[in-house]
Amino acid sequence: MYNPHDTICAISTPPGESALAVVRLTGADSKSTIEKHIKGNSLKDRQAALCDIIDLDNKVIDEVVVIWYKEPRSYTAEDLVEIICHGGHVISEQILTLLCISGARLAEPGEFTVRAFLNGRLDLTEAEAVNSVIKARSSKSKQYALHNLEGKLKHRLDKISARLIELITVLEAEIDFDDDEVTKLDLAAKQGKIDEISALLSRLISTYDIGRIAEGRAQVAIVGAPNVGKSSIFNRILQTNRAIVTDVPGTTRDYLSEYVNIGGYPVILTDTAGIRKSDQEIEQIGVERSRELVDSSDLCLYVIDASRKIDDRDVVIAEILYNKPFITLINKIDLIDDPSANIGMPLNFDQIVQTSATTGKGIDNLLTTIQRELLKDVNETGDGVLLSQRQLNCSVKAAEQINQAGKANSGAESEEIVVGILREALEQIGQITGKVTSDDILNKIFSEFCIGK
Numbered sequence: 001m002y003n004p005h006d007t008i009c010a011i012s013t014p015p016g017e018s019a020l021a022v023v024r025l026t027g028a029d030s031k032s033t034i035e036k037h038i039k040g041n042s043l044k045d046r047q048a049a050l051c052d053i054i055d056l057d058n059k060v061i062d063e064v065v066v067i068w069y070k071e072p073r074s075y076t077a078e079d080l081v082e083i084i085c086h087g088g089h090v091i092s093e094q095i096l097t098l099l100c101i102s103g104a105r106l107a108e109p110g111e112f113t114v115r116a117f118l119n120g121r122l123d124l125t126e127a128e129a130v131n132s133v134i135k136a137r138s139s140k141s142k143q144y145a146l147h148n149l150e151g152k153l154k155h156r157l158d159k160i161s162a163r164l165i166e167l168i169t170v171l172e173a174e175i176d177f178d179d180d181e182v183t184k185l186d187l188a189a190k191q192g193k194i195d196e197i198s199a200l201l202s203r204l205i206s207t208y209d210i211g212r213i214a215e216g217r218a219q220v221a222i223v224g225a226p227n228v229g230k231s232s233i234f235n236r237i238l239q240t241n242r243a244i245v246t247d248v249p250g251t252t253r254d255y256l257s258e259y260v261n262i263g264g265y266p267v268i269l270t271d272t273a274g275i276r277k278s279d280q281e282i283e284q285i286g287v288e289r290s291r292e293l294v295d296s297s298d299l300c301l302y303v304i305d306a307s308r309k310i311d312d313r314d315v316v317i318a319e320i321l322y323n324k325p326f327i328t329l330i331n332k333i334d335l336i337d338d339p340s341a342n343i344g345m346p347l348n349f350d351q352i353v354q355t356s357a358t359t360g361k362g363i364d365n366l367l368t369t370i371q372r373e374l375l376k377d378v379n380e381t382g383d384g385v386l387l388s389q390r391q392l393n394c395s396v397k398a399a400e401q402i403n404q405a406g407k408a409n410s411g412a413e414s415e416e417i418v419v420g421i422l423r424e425a426l427e428q429i430g431q432i433t434g435k436v437t438s439d440d441i442l443n444k445i446f447s448e449f450c451i452g453k
């Protein structure tokens with residue numbers, strides 16, 4: 001685990017050529033460490049100081065701007081120094097080496113944010129949100145991550161914890177005091193309080209869908225018989241020629257995935273091999289993988305060729321899609337005179353979009369329909385949402401425990417038992433916010449961060 005007393009340093013900007021780079025330093029000795037190596041203006045709290053940075057032979061490495069943030073008013077709540085130097089491969093590395101020679105140590109990934117967490121500046125939901133903001137792939141994902149960074153998820157969890165603590169306190173008073181010393185709640189009143197907490201947790205858990213979609217983990221797969229235009233649709237949506245398109249059925253053998261921005265949400269769009277019976281082993285593998293993908297996708301685009309009658313190849317896929325969320329695309333409408341002609345749909349589908357991958361007709365409508373279908377069970381909200389699997393797991397466990405507490409209460413179990421279960425639920429919430437945590441959890445969370453953040 002990280003030693004929280006070291007002074008640590010890192011380059012916070014990406015490597016490569018750039019106008020500027022930022023080297024960061026945090027810890028009790030950061031100011032004295034940098035002061036050994038600068039000439040020029042002296043450092044004043046939160047003010048930019050133009051200085052020369054000098055190497056051990058007294059040679060100027062670069063002209064830099066240094067900002068010192070006096071603790072506790074800094075990102076880490078410790079003394080923190082930012083050195084803004086010229087970009088490129090050399091200068092920032094030289095500065096880093098100099099800082100290490102003077103006693104600082106290279107920071108681990110996310111270690112600046114670890115400090116902010118350990119020093120109480122951020123709770124764990126806010127710290128995780130920092131990473132989500134950096135990694136956001138769209139305006140929506142950034143928006144939800146920022147809400148959490150502002151403490152909206154923390155606030156939501158604090159409210160649930162407060163309710164739990166209130167109930168635990170009442171029950172403990174009933175355990176500790178006699179009937180004439182405290183007014184006891186009857187079973188129904190206790191159940192009412194447990195149900196309220198349960199409802200808050202259910203609402204919280206339902207936010208994971210939007211968090212997952214906002215974070216770019218929603219999957220949309222394009223499926224259909226060979227040659228119906230799946231890869232052409234994929235390319236149209238991506239506005240590139242990413243997938244190979246030919247008039248030979250079976251062109252796509254493996255599947256291809258790309259991120260695409262749909263209504264501000266980053267969605268993983270996948271082009272699949274046309275599903276059909278085949279003796280060729282390689283295509284069979286592609287077909288199997290397409291089946292698996294249908295199972296793991298949030299939504300499928302079922303492509304049908306408008307220029308021919310539906311046949312067995314389309315029906316096989318309709319069977320795979322049965323009971324799964326999908327939109328039917330009648331593609332190649334540019335080839336037919338009457339778009340309302342009956343081509344013999346295999347099922348009575350309600351979501352149908354007519355497209356031409358060749359002319360682009362219907363693609364805007366398709367994008368709107370995808371967005372509507374993906375978000376139909378989701379309430380867009382200005383509140384904090386669950387953004388990680390970890391947060392979801394803890395919330396689900398807490399909800400299960402509340403459920404158990406409800407059963408114990410209605411089964412007239414002793415207050416001790418109900419309190420014990422409620423305390424476990426409280427601990428799960430504490431794990432989300434980081435009130436209760438272990439080094440393993442912290443290592444796992446912060447190892448996914450960039451160095452210098």
Ligand SMILES: Nc1nc2c(ncn2[C@@H]2O[C@H](COP(=O)(O)OP(=O)(O)OP(=O)(O)O)[C@@H](O)[C@H]2O)c(=O)[nH]1
Pocket residue numbers: 224225226227228229230231232233244245246247248249250251252253272273274331332333334335355356357358359
């Ligand atoms: N006229 C017309 N031709 C299309 C349309 N969409 C695709 N095509 C043509 O249909 C043929 C097959 O297109 P692909 O996009 O490769 O079809 P696919 O479904 O990916 O095919 P496989 O990967 O072999 O399963 C190509 O010649 C495309 O140019 C369309 O909307 N209109």
Ligand SMILES: [Mg+2]
Pocket residue numbers: 230231232243244245251252271272274
């Ligand atoms: Mg293809």
